[in-house]
Structures are given as C-alpha cells and as structure tokens.
Amino acid sequence: MIDTSLRLTMLNNNMSKSLDVVRKDPLVDRLSEKYLEKIRDIKTVDEFIEDYDVFSYAMKAFGLEDMTYAKAYMRKVLDEGVSSDEAFANKLTDERFRTFAEAFNFEQFGEATTSFEKVQQDVVDMYVRQTLEDQEGEDNTGVQLALYFERKAGNITNAMELLADPALAEVTRTLVGIADEAAGSDLDLQAAMIEERIDIEDLQDPDKVKELLVRFTSLWDLENQDISTSVPNVLLSGTSMVSMDEDLLMSLQGLKLGGI
Numbered sequence: 001m002i003d004t005s006l007r008l009t010m011l012n013n014n015m016s017k018s019l020d021v022v023r024k025d026p027l028v029d030r031l032s033e034k035y036l037e038k039i040r041d042i043k044t045v046d047e048f049i050e051d052y053d054v055f056s057y058a059m060k061a062f063g064l065e066d067m068t069y070a071k072a073y074m075r076k077v078l079d080e081g082v083s084s085d086e087a088f089a090n091k092l093t094d095e096r097f098r099t100f101a102e103a104f105n106f107e108q109f110g111e112a113t114t115s116f117e118k119v120q121q122d123v124v125d126m127y128v129r130q131t132l133e134d135q136e137g138e139d140n141t142g143v144q145l146a147l148y149f150e151r152k153a154g155n156i157t158n159a160m161e162l163l164a165d166p167a168l169a170e171v172t173r174t175l176v177g178i179a180d181e182a183a184g185s186d187l188d189l190q191a192a193m194i195e196e197r198i199d200i201e202d203l204q205d206p207d208k209v210k211e212l213l214v215r216f217t218s219l220w221d222l223e224n225q226d227i228s229t230s231v232p233n234v235l236l237s238g239t240s241m242v243s244m245d246e247d248l249l250m251s252l253q254g255l256k257l258g259g260i
Contacts, residue, residue: 004142005217011136011147022132031057032124039120043111045078048104058119061127062100063148063167074100081107093164095155142220145171146213153203159191172198174219175212 002010011018022028035057042048049055049071059068067074080087082101089101103123106113113119129151137144149171156162162172173183176197178190202208 002140003217004140004146004221005214007136007140007143008146008213008217011132011143012150018132019128022135023128025131028128028131032127035127036120036124039114039123042114045075045106048078048106048114049075057127058100058104058123060130061123062103063096063130064100077101078104078106081105083108093160095161096165099155142217142224145220146217149216150209150213153209154206156200156203158200159194159198160187162194163187163190171213171216174223175216 023032031053034053038051038054039058042051042054048058056065056068059065059074064074077089077092077097078101080089080101082089082098082105084090087101087107089098092098101107103118104113109116133144133147133151136147145167148167152165152168156168159172162168169183172178172194173180173190176194178193182190198212202212
C-alpha cells in the first residue's frame with residue numbers, strides 16, 4: 001500500500017485529472033446523466049424523495065448515502081428548510097443536513113427549487129468528488145478520510161461540528177490523541193480537548209489544513225501499519241452501515257439545543 005501522505009499528495013497534485021477519470025467512468029456517467037435528466041422535472045419534496053434514482057444520487061453527493069433509507073427523517077429536514085432557527089436541520093449538529101436543505105430548499109423556493117444550477121451540475125460535481133473519495137477508501141481509508149476532511153474543513157466553526165460528523169471526528173481524534181475507546185465519552189470534554197490542541201480558525205486556511213493532514217496521515221500510518229487494507233470502512237460507506245430505528249438515529253445525531 002502506498003504511504004497515505006504520498007497518495008494524498010499525488011491526488012492533490014493531479015486532482016482535476018483524477019476527477020475527470022471518475023467523471024468518465026461509464027457507470028458514473030450514466031447515473032449522472034439520469035440525474036440531470038430527471039431532477040428538472042421534480043417539483044415537490046415527495047417527488048424528490050420517492051424517486052430513488054434522483055434521491056439516492058443526491059444523498060451520496062452530499063455524503064449522506066447511509067441515510068437514504070431514512071425517508072421520514074429526510075422529509076422533516078426538507079419540509080422545514082433552513083429559514084427558521086427552529087428548523088430541524090438547523091438544530092442538528094451535523095452540518096451536512098443543513099447544507100442539503102440549503103441546496104434542495106423546497107421550503108423557500110417550491111417548484112423552482114430544481115431549476116437552479118446548485119442542484120443540477122453542482123450536485124453532479126459533488127457526486128464525482130464523493131465517488132473519488134469512496135474509491136480511494138477501498139485501498140486506504142486514511143486517504144479517504146484526509147480528502148474528506150480537506151474538503152469539509154473550511155465550513156467548520158466549532159469543535160462540536162467536528163465531532164458530529166463521523167469522518168471528521170475520526171481525523172480529529174487521531175490528531176488530538178483521543179483513543180477509539182474514548183470516542184463515546186463526554187462530548188463536551190472531547191470538544192474542550194480539541195479546542196486546546198487545534199485552533200478552529202486554522203481550518204479556514206488551506207495551508208494550515210494541509211499541515212494538519214500531514215500530521216494526520218503520519219499518525220494514521222503509524223496506527224494502521226499492521227492492519228489489512230481490506231478492513232471495512234464503516235465511516236463513509238452507506239453499504240457498511242447497520243440500519244437503525246429512526247428515533248434512535250435522531251437521538252444519536254443530537255440536537256444543538258440540549259441534545260448533546
């Protein structure tokens with residue numbers, strides 16, 4: 001297996017080419033074409049969620065593939081939108097749901113929602129990037145995690161948002177030195193440890209993010225050098241997730257106001 005740091009550098013130095021290879025993959029190309037063909041005709045939340053081709057494609061693009069089955073949960077996210085501070089998506093600590101609701105903003109734009117570029121070609125571009133990360137994860141989960149962290153870091157404003165996303169949390173705990181066994185311990189304590197050792201403002205600086213990822217990839221290789229590359233990826237792969245009751249899912253996601 002190629003050193004994690006080296007592989008990450010190789011990808012970043014040739015990202016456009018790497019993405020183009022994925023984009024031209026026959027399966028990806030076919031799914032993207034079908035999405036673009038159908039999304040323009042969708043006018044309501046119900047139509048969106050009930051069209052499996054479109055909905056599953058969009059969910060994967062936003063890194064929510066493991067939630068595709070949770071239709072009632074996602075319907076609540078979309079129905080309430082993001083306009084109100086009390087909206088469901090705005091209360092969830094995982095910002096992926098808010099980002100999804102901002103893009104597919106049926107609550108604000110109604111039937112016009114799917115006419116915008118941000119839910120057409122922009123979603124296709126996101127799907128291609130997500131697919132690249134998934135493919136890298138098949139060989140090296142550390143590379144997949146680093147690519148994801150690199151892509152999402154600029155949107156993070158506090159330590160709790162890092163902990164709310166399983167993949168971001170994995171990178172962060174590795175950087176900070178929080179053992180896997182402690183991952184389920186007091187989240188406020190973990191957040192305090194993170195803020196002591198990582199300046200959250202640094203996540204807005206791509207160069208400082210790269211420095212963090214150099215450290216992460218080195219630590220990752222040290223911790224996983226004796227582990228087979230075939231270890232299942234339960235962080236980002238929807239097919240690896242165990243289905244769970246939506247009430248339990250909601251409690252695990254946690255709400256910003258009193259949920260954590």
